[in-house]
Amino acid sequence: MKNPWTTLSNEEVYDNPWIQVTHRKVITPTGTDGIYGLVHFKNQAIGIVPIDEEGYTWLVGQYRYTLEEYSWEIPEGGCPIGAEAPLESAKRELLEETGLQAAQWEHILDFHTSNSVTDEAGKIYIARQLTQGQAQPEDTEDLKVKRLPFEEALQMVYKGEITDLMSIAGLMRAAVVLK
Template identity: 60%
Template sequence: MKNPWTTKSTKTVYDNPWLGVDHSEVINPRGGEGIYGVVRFKNHAIGIVPIDDEGYTYLVGQFRYATNRYEWEIPEGGCPVGTDPLATAKRELKEETGLVATGWTLLLDFYTSNSVCDEYGIAYLAEGLSQEDAEPEETEDLKVKKLLISEAIAMTLDGRIKDAVSIMALQKVALLRTAGR
């Protein structure tokens, strides 16, 4: 479809190594003058649902600065735009949990909020797991929890998991399991 918006001007009003914020003067689809702000991410969101041969998965617990909360999530990380998402997923899984997988399946790709940002993400299913040493980054103080995949899915339903990437990926696993795949 043709873009119904007309951009008169755009300037970056904030920029750091992870994101930029653009302010645009626009003409909206009905012809009115307006403004639009967009957060532009420099990394794609990557999520991994690791499942071992016994039906267990692994969640990562950490304190999230932006929400000022401790959260349980699937292993996640940032993939610099223009680099290989699967390579990033493999690196993040090893860094955060010490797990190495031999089987990788794309679960889904998504936008986290297409009204105010352009953050794009990809989630994978990781299988054929073996355990090595975790290698967390300096900014990460992580706890790893091993639990049945059914319990992790239940955590998305009762609110114990609030992270959108985790919810989407775990619910996709639930849907695939319901469909017998």
């Protein structure tokens, strides 16, 4: 489909190693003048649902600065766009956050986050045939890791105890794939 928007100007208003924010003057699809703010992510989001032979998974807990609350999530991270393959980022993130390595990987979901203000996209994988090693969190991460039955993680989603959308989507998609 042809893009019905016309961009009149595009001004960078903020930039750091992770995001770039631009302010745009536009003509909307209905022909009116408008503005648009776009948050461009420099990393692709990566999520991993590790599943062991006993049907257990791992969640990572941490205090999320932006939300000012604690959050339980699947192992997650970022893939530098154009600098690393998404699967390699998934392997790195799983090891960093949980100490796990997987012999089998399956890509289960592509997604966009808030497509009204950002172009962030991501991938979610199931990791199987796991071996436990030593976690290697980044110096900004104070993580708690828990192993629990996969069904219990799903119950946390249903009860609203997991609110991270990438974790919800990953766990729900994994439930379908694992049937």
